[in-house]
Amino acid sequence: MTTFAVRPGSSRPLAGTGTLLRFALRRDRVMIPVWIAVNALMVLSMPGTLEGLYGTPAERADLIRQMETNSSLRAMVGPVFGDSLGALTAWRVGVYAGALAAVMSLLIVVRHTRDEEESGRQELVASGMVGRRASLTAALLAAAVANGVLALLVTAGLAGQGATGALALGLGIAAVGMVFATMAAIVAQLTESARLARGLTAAVLGAAFVLRAAGDSATDDGSSVLTRLSPLGWLENLRPYAYERWWVLALFAGAVALQGAVAYALAGRRDLGMSFLPTRPGPASGRLGSAGALAWRLQRGGVLGWSIGFFLAGVVYGGMTDGAADLVGDNAGARRIIERMGGQSGLTDAFLASMVGMLGLIAALYIVASVLRLHGEETSGRAEPVLANAVGRVRWAAGHLVIAFGGAALIMLLAGLGLAVGYGRETGPILGACLVQLPAVWVVGGVAALLHGVLPRAALAAWGIAGAVLLIGWVGPALDVPQAVLDVSPFGHLPKLPGGAMDWGPVLVLTGLAVLLVAGGLAGLRRRDMTT
Secondary structure, three states, X not given: OOOOOOOOOOOOOOOOHHHHHHXXXXXXXXXXXXXXXXXXXXXXXXXXXXXXXXXXXXXXXXXXXXXXXXXXXXXXXXXXXXXXXXXXXXXXXXXXXXHHHHHHHHHHHHHOOHHHHHXXXXXXXXXXXXXXXXXXXXXXXXXXXXXXXXXXXXXXXHHHHOXXXXXXXHHXXXXXXXXXXXXXXXXXXXXXXXXXXXHHHHHHHHHHHHHHHHHHHHOOOOOOHHXXXXXXXXXXXXXXXXXXXXXXXXXXXHHHHHHHHHHHHHHOOOOOOOOOOOOOOOOOOHHHOOHHHHHHHHHHHHXXXXXXXXXXXXXXXXXXXXXXXXXXXXXXXXXXXXXXXXXXXXXXXHHHHHXXXXXXXXXXXXXXXXXXXXXXXXXXXXXXXXXXXXXXXXXXXXXXXXXXXXXHHHHHHHHHHHHHHHHOOOHHHHHHHHHHOHXXXXXXXXXXXXXXXXXXXXXOHHHHHHHHHHHHXXXXXXXXXXXXHHOOOHHHHOOOOOOOOOOHHHXXXXXXXXXXXXXXXXXXXXXXXXXX
């Protein structure tokens, strides 16, 4: 346990920043390395994959021609600015690496600012010789350290493709992370809930992705006004490995400085634990008369946001299906990757199956976040008043688990509807393919429930498991890893639909395993002490 040996009454606004930074890095000694490793591995594995897919100048020239005429694929991954392996790497994973850095950064900042105030720990720390702005500074420095390490790994790993381009890509990814770190710092001052702070900042990130996608679908060179309004669009326009535009880094620096100044100004104008956007009072009875109703009230915003996002993603992916088949064409390597992800059926069905699988992998992140809401309610002390009434632990937990597992089914169903709308046909098979992903999603949720029930201090390790599953499903087929590695993930055992043969055996086994994991978690919750 870390203690703060300080005297009360510090008049220096940054006093104690170093101690708080060391404490933040110690608390995140697992989370930060996992996020960095997943992101860096995704980027550094791409040159080898692309060399196998587009090994000749003719294949790369054909790819560029296809991207210039395919607006749907540009909306997904952005325009291509060069035919070198480095330029293709920046094109293929740059936007997604920036988005992952943004998510990592907002989680770090909110955890060490609003989360600390909401739990009451910040009040205890502030009673010592700790400056008023020390916590915010330590949180931003922790995010800067994480993004700095990520930038170093990307730069060093891609230096063989060209040191200048590698430096530009590494700095660009880290700069996107810091833009959203300072954005999260502002939102943390505005809201009274850490959950709302994370949700609002993630919504801004989603809006940035949509702006970039809309702009890139309209132009093939990143010159759209919509693209330039998005930090992810700035990363594209930095153009690593394609006559770098270093002046774009000044945009990132200006945004970070401006948002940081706003966050510090807001932090100096409010009381500890308070916010500029007051929390709405809710009814104490009626709609909140049961544990399940309370769980729905707490999680309905998240369910709504994920539902909208999955439906829109389905529409986009469905609209890309015919264009993706044209892009792959006779490229045997690209065809092999899609077939490994989506099965050995026709290319169109294999592409649909691979997109369905990707949505299932992302749904695993939703279910972990929803299940771990139990952990947040417990550690913040909000669960105690509920359990002090005539509400048992299992009944309380069941309310959140129903939302988590039922919400996963809802978002996958909406994803299927979106795919069918975008593709324009095969509604039934596509819906069935999306629902077949649920047993694997539920297994990941069951692991989170088991960890919370049996090992509550290790509950956040569920994020690492979800990240590992995502990494195996996303990068594994492209790296041509052995099937035994792919089978470590529950998604590796599902039938490849649409197009493949339905196999009920793995579906039923995974469903039964999910039930056992949840039952074990609930049994552990009944027997252990509640944590605070």
